[in-house]
Amino acid sequence: MTGVVRRQVTDRLRRGVRAARAWGRAVRPGEPGPLPDFLVIGGQRCGTTSLYHHLAAHPRVRVASGKELQYFSVHHGRGERWYRGHFPRLAPGERTFEASPYYLFHPSVPSRVAATLPEARFVALLRDPVQRAYSHYLHTRSYGAEPLSFADALDAEDERLALATRGGPDSPAAHRALRNHSYAARGRYAEQLDLWFAAVPRERIHVARTEDLHADPAGTYGEILRFLGLPAFTPEAFTRHTRRVDHGPSQLTPALRDRLGEHFAPHNARLATLLDWPEPWPAR
Numbered sequence: 001m002t003g004v005v006r007r008q009v010t011d012r013l014r015r016g017v018r019a020a021r022a023w024g025r026a027v028r029p030g031e032p033g034p035l036p037d038f039l040v041i042g043g044q045r046c047g048t049t050s051l052y053h054h055l056a057a058h059p060r061v062r063v064a065s066g067k068e069l070q071y072f073s074v075h076h077g078r079g080e081r082w083y084r085g086h087f088p089r090l091a092p093g094e095r096t097f098e099a100s101p102y103y104l105f106h107p108s109v110p111s112r113v114a115a116t117l118p119e120a121r122f123v124a125l126l127r128d129p130v131q132r133a134y135s136h137y138l139h140t141r142s143y144g145a146e147p148l149s150f151a152d153a154l155d156a157e158d159e160r161l162a163l164a165t166r167g168g169p170d171s172p173a174a175h176r177a178l179r180n181h182s183y184a185a186r187g188r189y190a191e192q193l194d195l196w197f198a199a200v201p202r203e204r205i206h207v208a209r210t211e212d213l214h215a216d217p218a219g220t221y222g223e224i225l226r227f228l229g230l231p232a233f234t235p236e237a238f239t240r241h242t243r244r245v246d247h248g249p250s251q252l253t254p255a256l257r258d259r260l261g262e263h264f265a266p267h268n269a270r271l272a273t274l275l276d277w278p279e280p281w282p283a284r
Contacts, residue, residue, distance in 0.1 A: 033087040035080075036064065037095040038121040038228055039113070041196075042104025043186055044179075045135040046127040047210040050239070052099040054221050057235040062088045064098040072113050073106040074175050080116065095230065102179055105186050107169055110199035121228055122200065127210035128281040129187025129268070130260045134252040140180045150183075150251035154260075157184055184263060190270040197274075207275055 040048050040055070049067065056063045064086045069075070071083040087096050103109045104124055113120070127135075137153060140146040146153060164177030186192075196205055206227040213220045217238035225232060268280050 032081055033084040034090055034096060035084060035117060036087060036097045036120060038097045038123065039103065039117070040097065040099035040101075040123045040125075041109075042101040042124055043126060043132065043189070043192075044101035044105070045132050045139060046101070046125040047213050048099050048101045048125055051123070051125060051213065051221075051224070054217070054235055054238065055097065055099075055224075058225070058230055058233050060094055060230055060233075062090060062094055062096050064088075064096060067098065068100045068102075069098045070100050070102060072109045072116070073100065073102045076108075076112060076170075095228070104192050104196070105182065106178065107195060110196045114199040120204070122196070122205045123224055123227070124193070124196075124205065124207045125210050125213065126189050126207060126271075126280070129184075129189070129264045130252075130257060130281075132187050133183040133260060134250075136183050136186065137251075143180075145176075145180045151253075151256060153181065154183060154256070157181055161185065184260070187264055188267045190267055190274050193271070193274060209280070211281075 040051055042048060052063075052067050055061055066086070069083065069086050071078070071086075075082070086098070090096060103113070113122075133154075134150065137146065137150050148156060160177050160181045164171075165174045168174065169178065193205075193207070206224060208220055208224065218234060221235075221238070222232060272278065272280055
C-alpha cells in the first residue's frame with residue numbers, strides 16, 4: 001500500500017468512525033449535544049490546523065469530535081441532530097467549536113450558518129494567495145487527486161469548476177472540484193467575505209493574516225481570544241501543524257508567481273478596501 005493510499009484509507013476510516021458516533025448520539029432521546037459557540041471558517045492552507053490546536057489547548061475550550069466536520073458544506077443534509085452529536089456536554093463557562101476551512105469558500109455556507117448559529121462568532125485566516133494556491137496544489141497532489149502540473153492545473157481550473165458545478169455547488173462532483181481544484185478561486189478572498197458579511201454581522205467575524213500568526217503567534221492568538229470572549233492564555237508552544245510534504249523542485253516558477261500576482265492584484269486591492277487594511281501582502 002502506497003503512502004497516498006494509506007492516508008486516504010486512514011482518513012476515510014477516521015471520518016467514518018466519527019460520523020457513526022455522531023449518528024449514535026443523534027438517535028438517542030433528548031438533546032445530543034450543544035451547537036458550537038464559534039467556528040474557524042478558513043481559509044484552506046492558511047494555518048487553520050495550527051490555530052485549531054492553539055484554541056483546543058485553551059482550558060475553557062472543549063473541541064468537537066474532529067477538526068473538520070463539514071456540516072454546513074458537505075454534510076448539511078444529515079441534519080442538525082447529527083451535527084450536535086459531534087459536540088461534548090459543557091460545564092458552565094466552557095465553550096466548544098470546530099474548524100472547517102471549506103466554509104469560507106463554499107457559497108451556500110454563510111446563509112446556513114446564519115440560520116443555525118445566530119449568536120456564534122467566526123474566525124478567518126487569510127494567507128498570501130499566491131503562496132496559498134501553490135500549497136493547495138501540493139496538498140491535492142499529495143492525496144493523488146491532481147495529475148496535472150501546477151501550470152496546467154491553473155489553466156484547467158475555470159473549466160473544471162464550471163463543469164463540476166453546472167448542477168449547483170452541492171453535488172458530490174461539485175464538492176470534489178471546489179475542494180481540490182480551486183487554486184486561484186480560493187485566493188479571491190473579497191468575493192468570499194462579501195457573502196459572509198451579507199449573511200452575518202461583520203462584528204461577529206474576525207479576519208487575521210496567516211503571516212501575522214506565524215510572525216507574532218502570541219499577539220495574534222491573544223487578539224482572537226479577546227474577540228471570542230475567552231480569558232487570556234498562552235499555550236506551552238505555538239507549533240505549526242501541516243501534513244503537506246514538498247518533494248522535488250518547486251513548480252512555482254518566477255513566471256507563474258508573476259502571473260498569479262497579476263491575477264490577484266485587483267482582488268487584493270478590493271480586500272484591502274473591504275477590511276480597511278494596508279496592502280495585504282506587499283510585493284515580494
